[in-house]
Amino acid sequence: MNDVPLPYRVTQVRDETADTVSLALTPAGPTSLAPFAPGQFAMVYAFGVGEIPVSVSRIDRRELVHTVRSVGAVSAALCALRPGAHVGLRGPFGTGWELDRATGQDMLVVAGGIGLAPLRPLVFDALAAPRAYGRMNLLIGARTPHDVLYSQQVHAWTAAHGPLHCGVTVDRPAPGRLGHVGVVTTLLNGARFEPRNTTAFICGPEVMIRATARDLLQRGLPAHRIRVSLERNMRCATGHCGHCQLGGVLMCRDGPVIGWDRAESLLSVREL
Structure with missing residues (x-):
């Protein structure tokens, strides 16, 4: 678990509903976060705006998917990202579904x-x-x-x-x-x-x-x-x-x- 956000690159953006998107994220450098368990969450940082907690919605080797609904300034900024953009991630946090x-x-x-x-x-x-x-x-x-x-x-x-x-x-x-x-x-x-x-x-x-x-x-x-x-x-x-x-x-x-x-x-x- 990291206290300082690690840079992750947006590799894919999928529109799920009118106000919700899924962001596929991979490490932008040689270091990645520790493995996530279903039910855990990350702090997702939109550069220049802030960070919010978002549960992981898919786990695939080094790729993480987070599904975000636009309900505030940070989530709106995340939903507006396009492939190639970067976010910061901290985690994993919390308990899993077990x-x-x-x-x-x-x-x-x-x-x-x-x-x-x-x-x-x-x-x-x-x-x-x-x-x-x-x-x-x-x-x-x-x-x-x-x-x-x-x-x-x-x-x-x-x-x-x-x-x-x-x-x-x-x-x-x-x-x-x-x-x-x-x-x-x-x-x-x-x-x-x-x-x-x-x-x-x-x-x-x-x-x-x-x-x-x-x-x-x-x-x-x-x-x-x-x-x-x-x-x-x-x-x-x-x-x-x-x-x-x-x-x-x-x-x-x-x-x-x-x-x-x-x-x-x-x-x-x-x-x-």
Whole structure:
């Protein structure tokens, strides 16, 4: 892990939605960051503007992919980059999904909006060794069909008859397009899993995380087998400013991925 950003070159820019892009990054010099695990994040620096925490959305040898939504000055600057531009990277930071927790069990991956980005490396790793797990499910929720990330990949997953069951739902359908409409928890009835032998991985808006976790608890899934990412609380990754602190947990040090048996109480404390 580096305190000083290392230079990385933008090798490819892919428009995912109207306000979201994926940046493929490779080291601009002989030195690269230590290997990332799915669920971890980097501090991505837009030169002359600032840096923000962004979870890795694909890991491929020396290349990292970060999916960024334009919601502020730094993210807008990153989304405007073109191939050949440079960024600074620090990391890896935080805890990962720890896919080995699901070995021999059914898997349930639930993503809301851009929450699919940090979950995508987990799905790739699971698909690379499908015999290590039971039934695999990926449930995706988005505002509209145009807001579904990685649309071509998701379409391939939903159309395939392989080991992964993939379902997609939207809040508002597009005119003339068929598909499931409703919150992502409505897809749980169609998923294939045995609650008491399942590990769940959830990332998305906080209200969606809460609703999904509570639904799974009611179905009999143990709280410690529900892994959630609270990455929206991440800030500087130094562990000193305290802006990412929930209760006694610093997201940059102890998170962003933690079990629901801890996360539920942390989120409740913040509401007091």
